[in-house]
Amino acid sequence: MIELMDVRKVFNAGSPSEYSAINGVSLHIPENKVTVLKGPSGSGKTTLLSIVGCMSRPSAGRVKLRDREITSLPERFLTDIRRKTFGFIFQQPNLIKGLSVLENVMLPAYPLGEKRSQLKLKAHNGLQELNLANKAASKVEWLSGGEVQRVSIVRALINDPHIIIADEPTAHLDTKLSHRFMEIIENFKAHGKTVIITSHDYRRSALLPTLERYLVSCLGPLYS
Ligand SMILES: Nc1ncnc2c1ncn2[C@@H]1O[C@H](COP(=O)(O)OP(=O)(O)OP(=O)(O)O)[C@@H](O)[C@H]1O
Numbered sequence: 001m002i003e004l005m006d007v008r009k010v011f012n013a014g015s016p017s018e019y020s021a022i023n024g025v026s027l028h029i030p031e032n033k034v035t036v037l038k039g040p041s042g043s044g045k046t047t048l049l050s051i052v053g054c055m056s057r058p059s060a061g062r063v064k065l066r067d068r069e070i071t072s073l074p075e076r077f078l079t080d081i082r083r084k085t086f087g088f089i090f091q092q093p094n095l096i097k098g099l100s101v102l103e104n105v106m107l108p109a110y111p112l113g114e115k116r117s118q119l120k121l122k123a124h125n126g127l128q129e130l131n132l133a134n135k136a137a138s139k140v141e142w143l144s145g146g147e148v149q150r151v152s153i154v155r156a157l158i159n160d161p162h163i164i165i166a167d168e169p170t171a172h173l174d175t176k177l178s179h180r181f182m183e184i185i186e187n188f189k190a191h192g193k194t195v196i197i198t199s200h201d202y203r204r205s206a207l208l209p210t211l212e213r214y215l216v217s218c219l220g221p222l223y224s
Pocket residue numbers: 011012019020021039040041042043044045046047048091200
């Protein structure tokens with residue numbers, strides 16, 4: 001489904017702070033599977049996800065999505081692909097302050113023009129699934145770290161994306177909620193979705209016992 005060919009990413013190229021975060025990663029991410037990218041902190045997992053999710057471009061190499069080369073597409077096409085294909089659970093969720101939990105969750109769906117009443121219902125159901133029903137009207141700045149992470153999970157799923165990209169999604173969750181998240185992920189897979197998760201914490205990725213695991217070792221040394 002997603003093919004990376006000799007992908008490199010250099011930050012601040014040509015300046016004294018030039019830093020090569022990814023050095024020639026080639027990788028196939030299969031459809032309808034859960035792929036776990038493991039690697040130590042700083043090994044380039046978030047950088048790689050941002051390239052896979054069309055949020056940044058590689059400095060070199062090529063990326064294909066469903067056999068379509070996307071590396072050099074103009075920005076407006078990338079935005080469109082991003083919106084319609086991916087749901088992002090970011091490591092730093094950057095929810096919009098001043099807006100309620102419900103409004104934050106609904107936000108990514110506005111450009112796609114779904115009926116507001118339908119959207120609201122979907123958002124409420126999503127919040128309920130992650131024990132957040134009573135927080136729908138709260139401002140996001142009042143939430144705890146784990147609540148922020150759960151809101152960002154609900155937000156990522158609002159457009160029913162084909163591909164879910166989750167960057168350390170359980171880092172701030174307790175064991176029970178982590179298991180709930182993993183159930184949601186399993187459910188995605190059962191519905192034919194593709195999931196890409198990162199984890200620098202070996203014990204956390206061991207939380208995925210029932211999932212097929214594709215552990216990718218190209219991002220620096222593995223813990224196991
Ligand atoms: N915009 C940037 N400018 C300069 N360096 C960057 C930039 N973004 C990331 N880096 C560097 O690239 C390296 C990889 O960062 P990245 O965030 O991809 O790591 P990671 O594997 O996700 O780490 P973690 O497990 O801590 O989240 C890091 O050393 C980071 O400092």
